[in-house]
Amino acid sequence: MNRLQCVMLDLDGTIYLGNRLFPYTADFLARLTRLGIGCLFLTNNSSRSTDAYLEKLARMGIQTDASHILISSHAAANYLNAHFPEKRVFLLGTDSMRREMESRGIRLCEDDPEVLLAGFDTDLNYDRLTKFANFVADGLPYIATHPDRVCPAEHGFLPDLGSIMELIFACCGRRPDVVCGKPEEQILIAAEQRTGFSREHLLMVGDRLTTDIAIGQWGVKTCLVLSGEARKEDIPGAPIAPTYVFPTLYELGLAIEKARKNE
Ligand SMILES: [Mg+2]
Structure with missing residues (x-):
């Protein structure tokens, strides 16, 4: 040590x-x-923003700042900026994650993406899931923030991104090309x-x-x-x-x- x-x-x-x-x-x-x-x-957990984590920690009495919070979405933004600079990205993720990506210079788009990014979308919507799965089936580069299948919750658990990726695998036969989190x-x-x-x-x-x-x-x-x-x-x-x-x-x-x- x-x-x-x-x-x-x-x-x-x-x-x-x-x-x-x-x-x-x-x-x-x-x-x-x-x-x-x-x-x-x-x-x-890429469903939440840096500010949400700072607020949660502050409520518990831990004072820190944004430079001390690293989320898998940040690693995904670094990866996209390094390997797919300026490319149009379709995001499956929460509004918080959308803002995290935009603040890191990621160009998000809805209809003609060049790259796909899956985060933990706790507002998952069937139409967006369908759209995402069809882009995956088209063979676009497919990045995911993290592989966890469940997220601990107060009562039971939340089905996490790893489980959504298995659903997409079941219908498209593809898993992500790159996963960014632990x-x-x-x-x-x-x-x-x-x-x-x-x-x-x-x-x-x-x-x-x-x-x-x-x-x-x-x-x-x-x-x-x-x-x-x-x-x-x-x-x-x-x-x-x-x-x-x-x-x-x-x-x-x-x-x-x-x-x-x-x-
Ligand atoms: Mg833990």
């Missing part, structure tokens, strides 16, 4: 559960600040660009083995916290093993501080 410069933190299940901040989160963040270690809040590399590249640190100096912390921890495949260290989805007994079946496992952020904070003192 002695090369650690910045901690990337998943949100739900890691720093809070639903609308309840974990009791140790504020102390963990203060400890990082004291040790001169940065933090980046990193989420796959566990894929685009969001790690976006995090490197945002923080200015290369991946050896970053640590991804989260509660989901298939996304937060599987991003370890790209050479970044990972820490599983057992405060959310994954149980200890799930670890042997994980696609990629976590570098570290702690019950919560509290124990991770202690370990980081100890490692710093021993340097």
Whole structure:
């Protein structure tokens, strides 16, 4: 941990559960600040805007700014700007995501797209889904923000983008050409660009083995916290093993501080 410069933190299940901040989160963040270690809040949920996350964190007493929020939609915008500059993009996504993309210079269009982008559209409309699926069947480049099949919710779960992608696969026989969020590399590249640190100096912390921890495949260290989805007994079946496992952020904070003192 002695090369650690910045901690990337998943949100739900890691720093809070639903609308309840974990009791140790504020102390963990203060400890990082004291040790001169940065933090980046990193989420796959592309249905919400940067401002929505800032408001949610502020309601829980965490004051931060837009530079510390990285959403899979941001990684998708970077990818589109790098690989499909100036191209017309058809978006399956919320109004919030629409604004995030437009503010990053993405040209959105309705009728004659050159590229398709799927986000987590919690206002999913059957006509737009039909339009999107037909563009996919036409063979246009097809990008998705993230692969999660379910999103945790207060009562049960929400069918997430990964499930919508399976629906599109069922009718078109295609899955996305590129997925940008965790566990894929685009969001790690976006995090490197945002923080200015290369991946050896970053640590991804989260509660989901298939996304937060599987991003370890790209050479970044990972820490599983057992405060959310994954149980200890799930670890042997994980696609990629976590570098570290702690019950919560509290124990991770202690370990980081100890490692710093021993340097
Ligand atoms: Mg989580």
